[in-house]
Amino acid sequence: MGADELTTGDVVEVQVGPIAHGGHCVARYEGRVLFVRHTVPGERVRARITEGGPGDRFLRADAVEIVEASPHRVPPRCPVSGPGGCGGCDFQHVSTAHQRELKGQVVAEQLQRLAGVEREVSVEALGDTDGLGYRTRVEFAVDGPTIGLRRHRSHEVQPVPGCPIAVPEIDTALAEARAEVVDAPHALDEVAALDVVVPSGEDDTVVVEVPVGATTPSIPITEEVPVPTGSMAMGVDARGFWQVHRDAPRVLVEAVLAAARVEPGERVLDLYCGVGLFSVPLAAAVGESGQLIAVESDGRATEHLRDNLAERPWALVVPGRVDDLFGVPRKGPKGGRGRGRGRAPARSDLLPPSADVVVLDPPRTGAGKGVVVALTSLRPRRMVYVACDPAALARDTAYLADLGYTLTGLRALDAFPMTHHVECIAVFEPAAAR
Numbered sequence: 001m002g003a004d005e006l007t008t009g010d011v012v013e014v015q016v017g018p019i020a021h022g023g024h025c026v027a028r029y030e031g032r033v034l035f036v037r038h039t040v041p042g043e044r045v046r047a048r049i050t051e052g053g054p055g056d057r058f059l060r061a062d063a064v065e066i067v068e069a070s071p072h073r074v075p076p077r078c079p080v081s082g083p084g085g086c087g088g089c090d091f092q093h094v095s096t097a098h099q100r101e102l103k104g105q106v107v108a109e110q111l112q113r114l115a116g117v118e119r120e121v122s123v124e125a126l127g128d129t130d131g132l133g134y135r136t137r138v139e140f141a142v143d144g145p146t147i148g149l150r151r152h153r154s155h156e157v158q159p160v161p162g163c164p165i166a167v168p169e170i171d172t173a174l175a176e177a178r179a180e181v182v183d184a185p186h187a188l189d190e191v192a193a194l195d196v197v198v199p200s201g202e203d204d205t206v207v208v209e210v211p212v213g214a215t216t217p218s219i220p221i222t223e224e225v226p227v228p229t230g231s232m233a234m235g236v237d238a239r240g241f242w243q244v245h246r247d248a249p250r251v252l253v254e255a256v257l258a259a260a261r262v263e264p265g266e267r268v269l270d271l272y273c274g275v276g277l278f279s280v281p282l283a284a285a286v287g288e289s290g291q292l293i294a295v296e297s298d299g300r301a302t303e304h305l306r307d308n309l310a311e312r313p314w315a316l317v318v319p320g321r322v323d324d325l326f327g328v329p330r331k332g333p334k335g336g337r338g339r340g341r342g343r344a345p346a347r348s349d350l351l352p353p354s355a356d357v358v359v360l361d362p363p364r365t366g367a368g369k370g371v372v373v374a375l376t377s378l379r380p381r382r383m384v385y386v387a388c389d390p391a392a393l394a395r396d397t398a399y400l401a402d403l404g405y406t407l408t409g410l411r412a413l414d415a416f417p418m419t420h421h422v423e424c425i426a427v428f429e430p431a432a433a434r
């Protein structure tokens with residue numbers, strides 16, 4: 001079969017090359033690039049094309065037969081994780097130690113390619129190393145009486161017997177929901193998803209029924225996070241943003257505090273702060289002679305943030321989008337006259353003219369050039385950038401370098417075992433100050 005004619009459904013034998021960002025490996029078939037899932041670098045596999053055809057820049061494929069296996073291949077711990085199955089995990093077939101090596105290679109490759117930074121990256125396990133039983137939140141998709149998880153790049157629902165990467169309480173809740181549907185087959189007809197949450201600060205599992213075409217009720221819960229001074233109880237919505245790995249809140253707080261090296265009396269910005277996982281301990285670190293400014297755009301998260309910071313009146317909550325508050329124009333839709341085109345909005349007076357330390361934890365898209373420019377204009381002595389997407393981090397690392405801020409520290413945490421996701425904590429300092 002000629003490479004130019006390859007199309008969805010065809011099966012070809014390929015030698016698998018390096019890991020790429022996104023949970024797949026790169027392979028070539030007569031020069032054409034294939035992104036192959038369910039394989040490991042170095043393997044020889046038969047791969048079925050799952051997306052793409054003649055004229056496409058690359059094709060997506062699943063390894064459906066392993067001709068020569070990698071020594072890092074292990075039997076998947078989940079029966080529905082293979083080709084065509086649940087799209088939640090990318091690396092069930094890879095030893096957890098090698099998963100971390102692969103993620104380290106991806107972070108290093110992104111930094112090298114997008115920012116010209118040469119650095120070996122080793123990814124740290126969070127607590128246990130088997131990569132199972134860690135998720136405290138799972139949103140199950142519902143399709144009529146079927147409860148499951150979405151297939152890869154699809155809306156189809158794959159029924160699941162349970163979720164081995166979730167804490168056991170989640171499987172118990174799933175079994176109860178299933179039993180209910182057996183008794184009443186139409187019970188979930190108006191339900192789009194079941195969001196199951198196991199809050200660390202409460203005894204009971206919370207199951208949120210997400211209705212079809214209607215607003216989901218907001219259900220406040222309490223998370224309890226061990227911190228150096230004891231424990232902090234934080235209010236958050238059951239469906240609001242919260243770190244999914246049961247150990248991630250504690251480990252991330254420790255890592256951010258260690259990276260920020262905040263002194264009493266300093267002014268610290270915590271941007272994209274959610275309900276204040278970092279804001280609360282940072283406010284404690286600056287003390288009442290200092291100032292903590294916490295910025296978050298989500299309305300419900302901001303309400304929780306105010307409550308969570310209530311005992312620290314030197315902490316200022318600024319509701320709104322970081323880009324808007326800094327007067328950074330938003331990008332419009334491609335080629336269109338999108339919102340934000342034209343004159344930039346004015347910078348908000350709520351933001352200070354300078355800061356000692358900036359902590360930022362933006363969503364997957366990263367901060368972007370405009371925000372990075374605004375942050376460097378505050379002349380912080382340190383920026384701590386928490387990133388869930390290594391490509392966005394690498395792109396922003398390049399912008400920061402152009403503006404005189406060098407990457408001086410990096411930790412990568414395996415906060416999402418079995419998936420390709422990785423959490424990075426990067427430290428940037430002014431080049432001249434080093």
Ligand SMILES: C[S@@+](CC[C@H](N)C(=O)[O-])C[C@H]1O[C@@H](n2cnc3c(N)ncnc32)[C@H](O)[C@@H]1O
Pocket residue numbers: 241242243271272273274275276277278295296297298301320321322323361362363
């Ligand atoms: C990755 S979460 C981090 C939250 C917090 N640091 C934590 O670990 O719990 C990113 C947060 O940024 C908020 N967000 C997204 N875009 C934003 C924007 N443009 N400006 C301000 N906040 C934003 C989201 O609502 C979310 O709470």
